[in-house]
Amino acid sequence: MSDDKKAAGPGLESLEPTLRETARRLEGKDQETLPRACSTELILPDKDVVVEILRDLRKLLFPGYFGSEMVRLAKSGDHVMHRLQKLAERLLVQVEIAFAFEHCRQGGDSEVLCPDGFVEPATKVVTEFLSFIPVLREQIMKDIDATFHGDPAANSREEVIFSYPGAFAVFVFRVANNLFRQGVPFLPRMMTEYAHSRTGIDISAGATIGEHFMIDHGTGVVIGETSIIGDYCKIYQGVTLGALSTRDGRALEHVKRHPTIGDRVTIYANATILGGDTVIGDGATIGGNAFIISSVEPGAKVSGLNGQDKG
Amino acid sequence: MSDDKKAAGPGLESLEPTLRETARRLEGKDQETLPRACSTELILPDKDVVVEILRDLRKLLFPGYFGSEMVRLAKSGDHVMHRLQKLAERLLVQVEIAFAFEHCRQGGDSEVLCPDGFVEPATKVVTEFLSFIPVLREQIMKDIDATFHGDPAANSREEVIFSYPGAFAVFVFRVANNLFRQGVPFLPRMMTEYAHSRTGIDISAGATIGEHFMIDHGTGVVIGETSIIGDYCKIYQGVTLGALSTRDGRALEHVKRHPTIGDRVTIYANATILGGDTVIGDGATIGGNAFIISSVEPGAKVSGLNGQDKG
Amino acid sequence: MSDDKKAAGPGLESLEPTLRETARRLEGKDQETLPRACSTELILPDKDVVVEILRDLRKLLFPGYFGSEMVRLAKSGDHVMHRLQKLAERLLVQVEIAFAFEHCRQGGDSEVLCPDGFVEPATKVVTEFLSFIPVLREQIMKDIDATFHGDPAANSREEVIFSYPGAFAVFVFRVANNLFRQGVPFLPRMMTEYAHSRTGIDISAGATIGEHFMIDHGTGVVIGETSIIGDYCKIYQGVTLGALSTRDGRALEHVKRHPTIGDRVTIYANATILGGDTVIGDGATIGGNAFIISSVEPGAKVSGLNGQDKG
Structure with missing residues (x-):
């Protein structure tokens, strides 16, 4: 590094006043x-x-x-x-x-x-x-x-x-x-x-997740703090289990804001499921890119195309 | 490593001609x-x-x-x-x-x-x-x-x-x-x-972003080089502020290609907002998965379901 | 660390029985x-x-x-x-x-x-x-x-x-x-x-990808094992080239499950293209957020808004 330092030498010296001024400003504002x-x-x-x-x-x-x-x-x-x-x-x-x-x-x-x-x-x-x-x-x-x-x-x-x-x-x-x-x-x-x-x-440490759980690829998955997921579920990349709105901010701290997923549910890539009252029934299949803000019956198949049951 | 080397010894020797040939090809093509x-x-x-x-x-x-x-x-x-x-x-x-x-x-x-x-x-x-x-x-x-x-x-x-x-x-x-x-x-x-x-x-170093800015979860967020974002904005995972088309490639280098976002705008998960002329007005809310390629009025709420104002 | 150890000392001693019990349980179940x-x-x-x-x-x-x-x-x-x-x-x-x-x-x-x-x-x-x-x-x-x-x-x-x-x-x-x-x-x-x-x-090592390939931003991209991609293709963040269903699990091991993409195809952000029989023709453009589960003609432009050809 000695060569680099030499090269930088004159530059560094001229920086001295700014360094002192910055240090002073950083310390003063601390409290x-x-x-x-x-x-x-x-x-x-x-x-x-x-x-x-x-x-x-x-x-x-x-x-x-x-x-x-x-x-x-x-x-x-x-x-x-x-x-x-x-x-x-x-x-x-x-x-x-x-x-x-x-x-x-x-x-x-x-x-x-x-x-x-x-x-x-x-x-x-x-x-x-x-x-x-x-x-x-x-x-x-x-x-x-x-x-x-x-x-x-x-x-x-x-x-x-x-x-x-x-x-x-x-x-x-x-x-x-x-x-x-x-x-x-x-x-x-x-x-x-x-x-x-x-x-x-991104799985919140507070979520509840059953056994035999699988996430494939996974990039972009978000599982919110109050989500509940049953056994034998399968989730693909980009799936969000999220809140409908966070407009009320900290007032929502202890409210169930995220969905409940039953047993043996498969959720394909980039589907978004929102809301604390949203329940996905046992054995349901949620298609890729689906946008879900209300509950889905057990065994239903929700298409990614229009968000309706095509079962 | 000496044991491993011994094991690999005979293999390595037989690799010698290929090593020389590869080195020759790598050097020759450099220029x-x-x-x-x-x-x-x-x-x-x-x-x-x-x-x-x-x-x-x-x-x-x-x-x-x-x-x-x-x-x-x-x-x-x-x-x-x-x-x-x-x-x-x-x-x-x-x-x-x-x-x-x-x-x-x-x-x-x-x-x-x-x-x-x-x-x-x-x-x-x-x-x-x-x-x-x-x-x-x-x-x-x-x-x-x-x-x-x-x-x-x-x-x-x-x-x-x-x-x-x-x-x-x-x-x-x-x-x-x-x-x-x-x-x-x-x-x-x-x-x-x-x-x-x-x-x-992925935030381009060239973007313009106001104060009190928040990105939650964040995986998959892309904020393009010529985006402008106001104060008190909130952006969720998977949101893209992007260009409508990059077909013209390098010719677009200094053109405003990415949207303008006002103050106090919330953009929910996986929404996509495209185009340099697209302006999202102050206080607007963009729903999850929304796909936006034209401007949105101040205070409007755009649903993720159909991309229309449900305000 | 000696100070920390001292502080933790009494705690550690009282952990001894649990440590032994846990070690015993871990070893017993190994086989x-x-x-x-x-x-x-x-x-x-x-x-x-x-x-x-x-x-x-x-x-x-x-x-x-x-x-x-x-x-x-x-x-x-x-x-x-x-x-x-x-x-x-x-x-x-x-x-x-x-x-x-x-x-x-x-x-x-x-x-x-x-x-x-x-x-x-x-x-x-x-x-x-x-x-x-x-x-x-x-x-x-x-x-x-x-x-x-x-x-x-x-x-x-x-x-x-x-x-x-x-x-x-x-x-x-x-x-x-x-x-x-x-x-x-x-x-x-x-x-x-x-x-x-x-x-x-996330590109599967088994995929087939042509020359002059570009992925921009890229977070969330998934390219499945049996995908085939031609030359001069351009793919943006969040694009999935995936399987229509994986319900049959391991039985699908050697089946072509992922799409075929022609030459000079551009696929914009967060588009999802599924299925082993889905073929995107040469020169096609797939819009952002599009959800595609059937083939697309060469040169076609598929909009992200409704998934239909707007060419």
């Missing part, structure tokens, strides 16, 4: 414009560590699939125990920080409570999460099974595990959903947004 | 098929450094939110000054390279001018950019505010800063737009494509 | 629920290495464009030969592993054959791939040319190479397609899903 937390000395949840937790979990559930080293799998019991311990440690610290940060954000005393004061509730969360991991694996195996059977282009379950963004996004959702239901702030959304960034699939 | 710059000894803009600049800027504006180390925030004045200096240095070098590369690409003399000859214009750009940073922070705080108030699922402004892809994409757009307006080549597009890759939101 | 490969000591294809192969290839084809170090380009013949050799080595190992893993997955003897027994077929694949690289470069230069001429907002071919996600996704597709046609398992899909993750563009 007014930044959210409260930015101005305190809080520890914040760490996105990189949260991503590491998801990676560790995936390695634990699918040993050998996601390591970056080409080693023979030494999958002894101690190995699993060691990975679990590392995972629990990391998660515990992040959950403590998340609780403490939320507490201080709401005006709590940051001196006393951040973040050591939250060891107890965080331990409770992690204990419950650990007990959930074997259940999680069963759920994921069912999702993978559904994906393999649902996509003629899938060559094997192994390929689904390796490569399918839908299976990855649903895995992350199931992890985030457990923490969401336990009332952990920040971390669930950080997790689902990580999956969103990697897959284009 | 004909590659764009000019590939064949010279130019320094090119560095995508990794451009991404680092965006990260540094984000850390500067939201201290503590995006560090990968869990440290207490030491946010003294010197700290801000130090970060600004590092940012300015990096940006200066990349702007110089971008100017020089564009100059040479257009046939300029690469010996004399690359890239030290561009210290002066690059310094001017960076000076103006530094002065813009405090304004940028105010703009971003307004965007975050709009996002928090507009999404019932957002728990706090802090969560928006941490996790919302829309807020991130708009932040990157505002940075890139400043450089675009200053005539810097390459870097603005590298920045917006970085945001596009991470969020699925 | 039942995990796909076969997870329970053996196989070497698996390595996603990180596959991504490295794509990066190396891009650096080889566009010297200087994608390095992270700002060095003058030393593009001597030895340099190209050296890069090719490294690429061939890495690819050879991954192809061997992919063949061996697929063999064992189907019930083959893992002791004898994994992965050294596949040197010969893997060498054949890599030899053919090496011979393909110069052809690949010609194809990519044509795609870049098409993108530059097709987008009024593109400032130069260099900008397309640097920044356009469409050009990147098509590059990865052409690489993956070569391996797909040679019958390599796993790797083609790993490659296209990497591009999908970075660009939101």
Whole structure:
């Protein structure tokens, strides 16, 4: 870099006054414009560590699939125990920080409570999460099974595990959903947004999703916070399960705004289904590009062309 | 790797003639098929450094939110000054390279001018950019505010800063737009494509976007180069502000091809609005999946079902 | 981390019984629920290495464009030969592993054959791939040319190479397609899903795509496995070339399920074209948001508004 620096030298010197002026303006405005937390000395949840937790979990559930080293799998019991311990440690610290940060954000005393004061509730969360991991694996195996059977282009379950963004996004959702239901702030959304960034699939951590769930291709899928989805459902790219209107903003915070989908429903690409009172009955099929704002009978087939039942 | 290499050994040896032949063919064709710059000894803009600049800027504006180390925030004045200096240095070098590369690409003399000859214009750009940073922070705080108030699922402004892809994409757009307006080549597009890759939101660095702007979910959003968007607008996933036709290709380079959106307009998921003469009036609401190729009156509500005013 | 660990200490100790119980449950269920490969000591294809192969290839084809170090380009013949050799080595190992893993997955003897027994077929694949690289470069230069001429907002071919996600996704597709046609398992899909993750563009490695192909913006594009696309075609964001129904699941594995697109066809944003018998004639234009499930005459213009020919 020394050559570049030399080249940039004269330019940099002449920048000095502007640098000082900008620094002054940035510091002066801090107290007014930044959210409260930015101005305190809080520890914040760490996105990189949260991503590491998801990676560790995936390695634990699918040993050998996601390591970056080409080693023979030494999958002894101690190995699993060691990975679990590392995972629990990391998660515990992040959950403590998340609780403490939320507490201080709401005006709590940051001196006393951040973040050591939250060891107890965080331990409770992690204990419950650990007990959930074997259940999680069963759920994921069912999702993978559904994906393999649902996509003629899938060559094997192994390929689904390796490569399918839908299976990855649903895995992350199931992890985030457990923490969401336990009332952990920040971390669930950080997790689902990580999956969103990697897959284009945006599943709210608060959604309710049954077993054997499959999302194919997936880019552009949005599943809103109060959506309810049954078992054996299949959703394609660009499908939105959304709210009819968000005009009332924050007043809608705890209202059911998103649709309810029954069991064995297939929703083809780019269909939009809106509204908290909209119920798609068991076994219904929603065609590509359909725009649905009222309920659909069980077993009905709604065409993408005109939005009417052609069953 | 030594074991792998041994295993691959015999295979590799037999590849030797094909390797030589491929290398020969790649070298021979260089002068004909590659764009000019590939064949010279130019320094090119560095995508990794451009991404680092965006990260540094984000850390500067939201201290503590995006560090990968869990440290207490030491946010003294010197700290801000130090970060600004590092940012300015990096940006200066990349702007110089971008100017020089564009100059040479257009046939300029690469010996004399690359890239030290561009210290002066690059310094001017960076000076103006530094002065813009405090304004940028105010703009971003307004965007975050709009996002928090507009999404019932957002728990706090802090969560928006941490996790919302829309807020991130708009932040990157505002940075890139400043450089675009200053005539810097390459870097603005590298920045917006970085945001596009991470969020699925594709905002042209040349677009004009007002204050308090919010994009929710965002995957699939495309905002074209000559779009104009007013204040307090809200856009959902899959919305395209695009051109009616690109059949005339490069001849359209400086023509207004994309729509104009007034103030306080909400555009729901997957709506498509096309054409440089299309104006969406203040306070209008465009329903999900709507397909719009002509202007819409202020205050009108256009349904996604049939594209007609249901106001 | 020592401070954090101390803080977490009491929490961690109390987690011990749950950790042991979870480890026990994870180990006990292994044989039942995990796909076969997870329970053996196989070497698996390595996603990180596959991504490295794509990066190396891009650096080889566009010297200087994608390095992270700002060095003058030393593009001597030895340099190209050296890069090719490294690429061939890495690819050879991954192809061997992919063949061996697929063999064992189907019930083959893992002791004898994994992965050294596949040197010969893997060498054949890599030899053919090496011979393909110069052809690949010609194809990519044509795609870049098409993108530059097709987008009024593109400032130069260099900008397309640097920044356009469409050009990147098509590059990865052409690489993956070569391996797909040679019958390599796993790797083609790993490659296209990497591009999908970075660009939101999901092109099946099995698709057939002509020359001078351009995808603009691209987020949400899905091109199914049995699609056939002619020369000089242009596709925008959100376009799906998909199957009419996947209700029959795996029974459709070798059936042509996706449309055929002629030469010089433009398909605007968010259009959906479905079905293996659907043929879009040469020179046709498909409007934004159009929903097409039957063939379209050559030269026809199908509007996005009502799906009818307005030519």
